Every structure is written in C-alpha cells, then in structure tokens.
Amino acid sequence: MIELKTPAEIQRMHVAGRFVAEVLSEVGRLADVGVNLLDLEHHVRGMIERRGAESCYWDYSPSFGRGPFRNVICLSVNDAVLHGLPHDYTLRDGDVLSADLAVGIDGWVADSARTVIVGTAAEEDLRIIRATEEALEAAIETARPGNRVGDISAAIGAVAHAYGYPVNTEFGGHGIGRTMHEGPHVSNQGRAGRGLTLRPGLTLAIEPWFARTTDRIVYDPDGWTIRSADGSRTAHSEHTVAVTEDAPLVLTRRDQEGAAPA
Numbered sequence: 223m224i225e226l227k228t229p230a231e232i233q234r235m236h237v238a239g240r241f242v243a244e245v246l247s248e249v250g251r252l253a254d255v256g257v258n259l260l261d262l263e264h265h266v267r268g269m270i271e272r273r274g275a276e277s278c279y280w281d282y283s284p285s286f287g288r289g290p291f292r293n294v295i296c297l298s299v300n301d302a303v304l305h306g307l308p309h310d311y312t313l314r315d316g317d318v319l320s321a322d323l324a325v326g327i328d329g330w331v332a333d334s335a336r337t338v339i340v341g342t343a344a345e346e347d348l349r350i351i352r353a354t355e356e357a358l359e360a361a362i363e364t365a366r367p368g369n370r371v372g373d374i375s376a377a378i379g380a381v382a383h384a385y386g387y388p389v390n391t392e393f394g395g396h397g398i399g400r401t402m403h404e405g406p407h408v409s410n411q412g413r414a415g416r417g418l419t420l421r422p423g424l425t426l427a428i429e430p431w432f433a434r435t436t437d438r439i440v441y442d443p444d445g446w447t448i449r450s451a452d453g454s455r456t457a458h459s460e461h462t463v464a465v466t467e468d469a470p471l472v473l474t475r476r477d478q479e480g481a482a483p484a
C-alpha cells in the first residue's frame with residue numbers, strides 16, 4: 223500500500239524521526255571498546271520506554287526472520303549488516319557497528335540506521351561507511367516530485383559503482399508511515415526513469431547498504447542476522463525522507479551528522 227501523507231502527518235512522523243535521531247546519536251556516543259551489545263539494547267529500551275514510544279521491532283515476525291523479535295534495535299557487527307540480533311558480544315577495537323532503529327510515536331513511524339567504528343578506524347572501513355552515506359545523500363537529493371523511484375535506486379547504485387562495491391537487491395528501502403514497511407520497495411540499484419512517480423506526501427525509508435566484496439548474503443544461525451556471504455565488512459546508512467513540494471525533508475537527521483565517528 224502506498225499512502226501519501228498530509229503535511230500535518232509528515233510533521234507527526236518528524237516527531238518520531240527526531241527521537242530516532244536522538245537515540246542513534248546516543249548509540250554512537252556509547253559504542254566503545256568493552257561495551258556489550260546487550261548494554262546498548264537495554265539503554266535504548268530505556269530511552270524508548272521513557273519517551274512513551276513504541277518499538278517497531280518488538281514482536282516483529284516477518285517471513286525472513288525467526289520471529290518474534292524480542293529486541294528494540296538491530297546491532298550488526300563487521301560482516302553482519304542487517305537485522306543484527308543483539309547478543310552477548312563485547313565490542314572490540316576496530317569493530318564496525320551498524321545500528322538500525324524504527325519506532326512509532328502516537329501512531330507514526332520513523333526508521334534510520336547508521337554505521338560507526340569502535341575505537342581505531344581502518345581506512346577501508348571508513349571508506350565503505352562513507353560510500354553508504356554518500357549514496358544516501360545522493361538518493362535523498364533525487365527524492366523530488368516528478369522523479370521516479372528508479373532515480374533513487376540509480377543514484378545509490380551509481381555511488382556504489384564509483385566506489386567499486388557490488389549491490390545486493392534483496393533488501394532495500396521502503397515506504398513508511400503508519401507502519402514500518404509500506405510500499406513502494408526502493409531497491410539499492412535500478413534504472414533511472416523507471417518505477418513509481420514521486421509525489422509530495424510520499425514518505426520513504428532510503429537505506430543503502432554495501433559489503434566490500436560481495437552482493438550475496440547469508441543468514442546467521444540466530445535466525446535474524448544477515449551477513450555478507452564472504453565475510454567481508456559492511457556498512458548501512460538509512461534515513462526516513464518525505465517528498466515535499468520543496469526540497470526533500472529528512473525526518474531522521476541527527477545533530478552534527480557527518481562529524482567524525484567518536
């Protein structure tokens with residue numbers, strides 16, 4: 223289902239988006255050598271409870287996971303890239319951590335993800351994070367009335383290609399609003415000029431993710447975590463974006479976004 227939102231409804235999604243941004247900023251600050259993923263999960267759980275927000279992940283039982291999910295954030299480390307199940311793992315120097323969060327506030331949802339490096343950064347890890355961030359910004363730029371969903375996909379694919387990263391098309395972006403996953407699907411690779419025409423009120427979660435040397439994925443035995451098939455490292459960047467009459471409105475923008483990872 224594709225539902226165009228009114229400006230007032232987009233403002234309500236923005237409330238959820240600001241909170242998601244705040245939580246992901248906090249996760250970035252907390253992610254450090256010696257911190258356990260379960261500590262991060264519990265911290266985020268507390269923030270969600272205090273805010274009176276609703277986790278979109280808790281009890282989530284999609285066809286691709288071993289549901290129900292009993293956590294509020296996805297934490298994916300190194301070769302893990304999507305749907306990382308928080309577990310008893312203590313972060314090590316040089317780990318690459320992707321955090322993905324979707325919550326609803328008063329019935330409206332926002333979804334965002336970021337990737338940070340824990341401790342000492344390897345240049346090739348910084349590079350793939352930068353690629354997903356650049357792909358995301360290029361994609362957001364195309365989220366304007368009259369463009370097509372294929373223009374968003376093509377913008378992501380072009381950045382991946384420029385960096386030399388292959389693109390998986392099984393998991394990508396999506397419409398979002400009253401629920402976490404709505405139509406349309408937004409592939410991370412595609413042909414410009416194809417697909418749904420973008421109109422004001424369309425709200426999308428755009429989420430480029432790449433693995434360094436493969437476009438294939440494997441499922442972890444935990445039933446949720448998705449890893450690069452060859453074990454290469456990964457990154458994931460996501461924002462919830464509203465198409466408006468004017469410039470694209472990023473509903474999950476963090477303060478000081480783009481600043482060097484702590």
Ligand code: MG
Binds near residue numbers: 323324335429460
């Ligand atoms: Mg997400």
Ligand code: MG
Binds near residue numbers: 396427
């Ligand atoms: Mg998403």
